Amino acid sequence: MSDTNHQEWWRGAVMYQIYPRSFMDSNGDGIGDLNGITERLDYVASLGVDGIWISPFFKSPQKDFGYDVSDYRDVDPMFGTLEDFDRLLARAHELNLKVVIDQVYSHSSIEHEWFAESRVSQDNPKADWYVWEEARLDGLPPNNWLSAFGGPAWTWDGRRRQYYLHNFLSDQPDLNLHNHEVQDALLDVSRFWLERGVDGFRLDAINLGMHDPELRDNPPLPRVNDEVPEKPYFMQNPVYNLSHDDMPGFLERLRQVADEYGEKFTVAEVGGIDPHPVQRAYTGGCRLSTAYAWEFLIPFRPDTDRFRDAFDVWPDEYDAGWPSWAFCNHDAPRVVTRWRGGEDGGDDGDADWARLFALLLMSLRGNIFIYQGEELGLPQADVPFEKLQDPEGIINWPNTLGRDGARTPMPWKQGEPHCGFSSAEPWLPVEERHDPLSVDAQDSDPFSVLNFFRELIAVRKSSPALKYGRLRLVPSPPHVLAFTRTHGDETVVCVFNLAAEPVTWHPELEAFDLRLSAGMSAGMSAGAGLPELLPAFSGYIGTVS
Numbered sequence: 001m002s003d004t005n006h007q008e009w010w011r012g013a014v015m016y017q018i019y020p021r022s023f024m025d026s027n028g029d030g031i032g033d034l035n036g037i038t039e040r041l042d043y044v045a046s047l048g049v050d051g052i053w054i055s056p057f058f059k060s061p062q063k064d065f066g067y068d069v070s071d072y073r074d075v076d077p078m079f080g081t082l083e084d085f086d087r088l089l090a091r092a093h094e095l096n097l098k099v100v101i102d103q104v105y106s107h108s109s110i111e112h113e114w115f116a117e118s119r120v121s122q123d124n125p126k127a128d129w130y131v132w133e134e135a136r137l138d139g140l141p142p143n144n145w146l147s148a149f150g151g152p153a154w155t156w157d158g159r160r161r162q163y164y165l166h167n168f169l170s171d172q173p174d175l176n177l178h179n180h181e182v183q184d185a186l187l188d189v190s191r192f193w194l195e196r197g198v199d200g201f202r203l204d205a206i207n208l209g210m211h212d213p214e215l216r217d218n219p220p221l222p223r224v225n226d227e228v229p230e231k232p233y234f235m236q237n238p239v240y241n242l243s244h245d246d247m248p249g250f251l252e253r254l255r256q257v258a259d260e261y262g263e264k265f266t267v268a269e270v271g272g273i274d275p276h277p278v279q280r281a282y283t284g285g286c287r288l289s290t291a292y293a294w295e296f297l298i299p300f301r302p303d304t305d306r307f308r309d310a311f312d313v314w315p316d317e318y319d320a321g322w323p324s325w326a327f328c329n330h331d332a333p334r335v336v337t338r339w340r341g342g343e344d345g346g347d348d349g350d351a352d353w354a355r356l357f358a359l360l361l362m363s364l365r366g367n368i369f370i371y372q373g374e375e376l377g378l379p380q381a382d383v384p385f386e387k388l389q390d391p392e393g394i395i396n397w398p399n400t401l402g403r404d405g406a407r408t409p410m411p412w413k414q415g416e417p418h419c420g421f422s423s424a425e426p427w428l429p430v431e432e433r434h435d436p437l438s439v440d441a442q443d444s445d446p447f448s449v450l451n452f453f454r455e456l457i458a459v460r461k462s463s464p465a466l467k468y469g470r471l472r473l474v475p476s477p478p479h480v481l482a483f484t485r486t487h488g489d490e491t492v493v494c495v496f497n498l499a500a501e502p503v504t505w506h507p508e509l510e511a512f513d514l515r516l517s518a519g520m521s522a523g524m525s526a527g528a529g530l531p532e533l534l535p536a537f538s539g540y541i542g543t544v545s
Helices: 002-009 034-039 041-047 082-094 112-118 178-195 247-259 276-282 304-312 347-364 391-396 430-438 439-443 449-462 464-468
Strands: 012-020 050-056 072-075 098-103 154-157 161-164 200-203 265-269 288-294 322-326 366-372 470-473 480-487 490-495 512-518 537-545
Touching: 012 098, 012 449, 034 041, 034 072, 034 112, 034 304, 041 082, 050 247, 072 112, 082 098, 082 178, 098 265, 178 490, 200 247, 247 276, 265 470, 276 288, 288 322, 288 366, 304 470, 304 480, 322 449, 347 366, 347 449, 347 480, 347 490, 347 512, 449 464, 449 512, 464 480, 464 490
Parallel strands: 012 050, 012 366, 050 098, 098 200, 200 265, 265 288, 322 366
Antiparallel strands: 154 161, 470 480, 480 490, 490 537, 512 537
């Protein structure tokens, strides 16, 4: 692999996602804000991460908690001001933290001034800035496309006497990125934030940004064992409102803008049933830095085949695209709950799982995203129905864990009201099981999940093989995932038993120095030799010497 990797700060970087509403409240209104983030940046820097990704803080009616933007160039007053953001950015850079912000280009808020003008008539200057279509003769929507949040992806607008497309809430009308004027306007938005000094963008749901102009019906998905999915959205294959072939052209334009400002990081969120070809199409060469999909944000515990299949997608060629990986984010139930399934455990069990998942995540080739609280081993919070805020969670209750359980406030101080997040009642309740896992409770414990994350991130950053190296699978038993990471003269061996039974197996190596392990014997320490026994749900990494 080319040594030019060392010239790109983002390649192999570990990024820390901050969900502003729930990170830290600085003004006592129960909602996190930009000044709260600034106040806690020293903690983030102490993790050893390379930068932060901040979820939306832009002006918004908050129907989808910021992912419905009404002004792309301003901060919502609940989060602060543009001056507050500038101070946050300056402090992050003082701490050598890069700052990546969300950009929501596939849709806006229904309250955005662009939509207000677009809906006035069918012949105004912005009439084609959103996706409008006539009703069918019987008054039904133009086709069978469904919203991810439930119901048709079309809503009737009496002013234009047409339907408009929304892949999410009806309050989130889809922008028409086939229109180059819309592309130009969004590129101007990106310039606005690049001028302020941000280090890159995470592009939310970007492969929903273009639709099939012929508006063909999506085909049905075959039923698995005749089982009815939890919602109609999962009953069809969204081939015509997802991943249009023209999207890479827009991404090339965005990359050109980013390159005007130096070495910037651009990452796409890619959804869908078969996201890997789309990830590859969106990255490498003159397109985005990287992309991630949802293969490891799924509700069930992944097996070794799933990892092997994911590795096969990304060859080692320098310009062939570069992956990113996340096991947690604001849209998925927390990983220690989601992947544990029905396993027994309690707090100690959660800590063991958290270490195992962290070790696996940090071993992967690509960029790594960790989500606030993941480094504490937080389980999914149990939010009672009457306190739910998430529209998707409310619609689908009680058949889904929902998103609120991953968005509850960050626990900072054990035993304090609301775990030190706020002096007021928070917008979501603090989970009582999170109190003993608070930052201050773990900070001074050398064996805590928090300090395991710190050690693990330090090991990754100090290892060119883990940060940049090629990945090669090692033949292993069916439920054992084994691979090497190699760069220059350094080779790191990574071995994980993802089964509920112990396995006696090890790779054929003459010399080996253990670096870190999870779920192994408490007596194992750095520098130990090659383990013979792999307990259930365990793993280790070490160097070939």
